[in-house]
């Protein structure tokens with residue numbers, strides 16, 4: 001081989017190495033997070049969690065929504081400030097519960113009235129999302145003026161699509177997502193604070209997302225269970241209980257037990273607890289430990305027959321009449337998380353808000369509408385895009 005050929009070969013080799021390692025770098029391989037399904041292991045992890053372990057997997061929410069809150073920060077002072085702000089917003093006195101119930105009830109009554117005038121059927125899912133969205137706005141953003149129906153539909157469906165897109169963020173082209181987010185933020189700006197910054201700690205989504213996103217799916221599923229999947233006798237009994245709770249939304253009524261058939265006792269507390277068991281809004285809690293992403297599989301723990309019995313997949317609110325909080329915890333019940341970052345909405349707000357919104361749907365839609373297209377609803381699916389086409393149809 002000539003001297004020139006050897007030099008050319010050496011150059012080619014160097015160029016190939018550059019292409020392989022610097023230009024044509026292999027894409028980082030993203031495996032699904034390892035799922036933890038042992039109660040003790042999950043509790044141990046959640047008790048010893050750090051801000052950094054939680055913030056890492058939540059960076060997808062920073063990219064998709066621009067949020068900056070306790071879920072995404074590694075700064076302990078910022079996290080504490082946000083949790084304290086949430087606790088103070090969540091505080092709700094007796095009269096405030098009455099006002100919120102009245103608001104949700106009036107909103108739904110007006111929707112039923114309009115629906116009855118204009119059509120004989122309508123999609124259930126956007127209606128439930130709108131009810132939850134308006135109720136959350138009333139509670140957490142009382143100063144803003146009520147957005148139009150079309151604005152609410154845009155915001156709620158865009159939250160949904162950005163949330164779904166954020167799941168695959170690590171391995172996809174972000175151009176489309178960034179475009180969607182920009183459009184979303186400018187529409188949010190006009191609803192929430194036309195003259196104020198919306199970035200970082202000022203972003204209304206910091207509060208809106210943990211509140212709205214956790215509530216709408218479980219409200220929809222409990223409504224379907226109570227109103228359309230229970231035996232007719234039970235439907236009446238549940239409706240009567242919800243009516244009493246809406247008239248007097250207090251802890252006493254929330255926990256009041258009523259004897260139903262078969263000697264079982266049921267309370268609104270039991271109905272809500274059972275809904276959160278079968279359909280936990282946070283299906284998995286993510287942490288990053290030593291570079292590996294792991295997921296506490298809350299949904300699995302809540303449905304595991306070894307802990308909950310052969311009827312684990314059935315909606316049986318009566319099971320809560322004899323179950324203590326401690327027993328439930330040992331079985332891995334943790335809809336509000338556990339340990340270091342347990343949710344501040346656990347003691348009251350989360351539970352009452354679900355009870356009120358399901359109650360309003362049950363009492364307002366009870367006798368005038370039936371389900372269209374839901375004949376073979378089995379145990380309900382808990383994924384976010386399920387039931388988007390389900391309709392309520394006016395009874396003839």
Ligand code: HEM
Nearest residue numbers: 070086210211214281282335336337341342343344345350
């Ligand atoms: C049924 C409704 C709700 C459910 C099921 C729920 C669920 C959860 C879960 C599972 C966690 C733990 C996250 C983790 O460990 O990484 C959590 C934390 C949290 N939730 Fe909720 N949540 C609900 C409602 C709300 C509402 C209405 C707010 C109000 C703003 C809220 C604010 C928070 C905050 C600030 C934390 C973080 C606490 C901390 O870092 O110490 N949640 N929630």
